[in-house]
Amino acid sequence: MNANDPAVAVVVPVRNEAGNIAPLVAEIAKALEGQWRFEVIYVDDGSSDGSAAELKRLMGQYPWLRRVRHLQSCGQSAAVRSGVAAARAPLVVTLDGDGQNDPAFIPALLRALEAGAPRIGLVAGQRIKRKSGGFKKFQSRIANAVRGAVLRDGTRDTGCGLKAFRREVFLRLPYFDGLHRFLPALVKREGCEIGYVDVIDRPRGSGVSNYGMWDRLWVGILDLAGVWWLIRRKRRIPEVSED
Numbered sequence: 542m543n544a545n546d547p548a549v550a551v552v553v554p555v556r557n558e559a560g561n562i563a564p565l566v567a568e569i570a571k572a573l574e575g576q577w578r579f580e581v582i583y584v585d586d587g588s589s590d591g592s593a594a595e596l597k598r599l600m601g602q603y604p605w606l607r608r609v610r611h612l613q614s615c616g617q618s619a620a621v622r623s624g625v626a627a628a629r630a631p632l633v634v635t636l637d638g639d640g641q642n643d644p645a646f647i648p649a650l651l652r653a654l655e656a657g658a659p660r661i662g663l664v665a666g667q668r669i670k671r672k673s674g675g676f677k678k679f680q681s682r683i684a685n686a687v688r689g690a691v692l693r694d695g696t697r698d699t700g701c702g703l704k705a706f707r708r709e710v711f712l713r714l715p716y717f718d719g720l721h722r723f724l725p726a727l728v729k730r731e732g733c734e735i736g737y738v739d740v741i742d743r744p745r746g747s748g749v750s751n752y753g754m755w756d757r758l759w760v761g762i763l764d765l766a767g768v769w770w771l772i773r774r775k776r777r778i779p780e781v782s783e784d
Contacts, residue, residue, distance in 0.1 A: 547580040547605070549573065549651060550628035550708070554584045554620030555638035559591040560747035566599055566606060568644040569636075576648060582607045583638070584624040587614035618720040625711050633711065635721075637702035640746030642666070646738065650705035653736045662710040662733025665696055665725055666703030666740040694726035696735065703740050715771060719764040730772050 551569050555562065566581060573579045585592050585608060596608045609623050625633050634650060636642035646666060653664045699722055706728065714720065714727045725735045 545578075547578045547630040549577045549579040549632045549634060550624075550630035551579060551581045551634045551636070551644075551647070552584065552621060552624030552628065553581065553636060553638045554586055554617050554624065555588065555592055556586040556614055556620075557588045557590040557592060558638045558748060559588070559595045561638060561640045561745075562592060562595045563599060564746060565638065565640055565644065566603065569647070570603070570605075572644040572647045577651065578630075580605045580607060580628070580630060582609060582624045582627055584608075584620040585610045586616070586620040587611045616718055618716075618718050618722075621721050622716055625708055628708055631708050632705065633708050634705045635702060639748070641743050642701070642703045643741060643743055646703055646740040647705070649738045650703060653738055654705045654707070657734065657736050658707070660734050661736045662731060663704060663706040663724060663728040664736035664738060665699070666701040667696075667698045667737050668701045668742045669739050670741050694723075694729060694735070696725040696737070699723065699725055701740065703738075717764065717767065723764070723768045726768055726772060 551573070553565070553569075562583070569581055581603070583596055583606070585596060593608075593610070596606070600606045600608060607627070609627050611620065611623065621635055624635075632651065632654065634647050636644065636647070650664045650666060654661060657664075704724060706724070710728060710731060710733060711724075713731055714724075720727070729735060
């Protein structure tokens with residue numbers, strides 16, 4: 542790693558979030574400047590609004606801001622993976638692009654990850670005082686309860702976009718559409734522990750939701766079954782010595 546390379550990459554998947562980009566970019570910078578060398582990677586997942594133009598404008602203002610673009614929408618998991626693959630930093634933070642995840646909590650996640658290294662592979666934000674509507678909160682509670690009962694990953698809120706992890710651990714995970722919903726269980730499958738930080742949820746900045754937690758119920762159930770199978774089939778790699 543070059544001495545001038547960033548230590549932290551912040552990956553933000555977005556689709557049609559033009560009105561939320563500039564305020565969130567400024568908040569991310571405020572949270573990290575003077576503490577870590579960083580880059581911010583926005584993954585434009587096939588936006589059809591002014592997101593591309595807004596990112597281009599801001600990239601002229603901030604040298605650490607980068608953009609990865611999907612020519613067509615591929616979903617949140619694909620956007621996260623594209624951003625992590627493009628990152629130059631060994632530590633990655635993800636957060637949603639709608640403004641509900643407060644960047645002020647990024648330092649707490651990074652410090653927990655650094656303090657627990659190499660034992661801890663991921664630190665997950667756990668939302669309190671959620672600002673979502675009643676039905677969405679009900680959906681989330683049901684989804685988290687079912688997932689926890691099946692996977693036993695010890696995480697009460699896997700849907701929070703605020704997460705910090707080691708890039709090399711993430712890139713070892715099996716990729717599938719829906720991966721971002723199961724990161725704690727899959728990171729534990731790799732032999733790492735999970736850390737947790739309580740974070741305060743905020744109202745959406747502007748616009749409407751583009752990524753739902755259980756947009757496709759039956760696909761979500763199939764994903765859950767697939768992750769359960771992956772965990773059950775994990776085998777320890779034997780330690781080998783040679784005379």
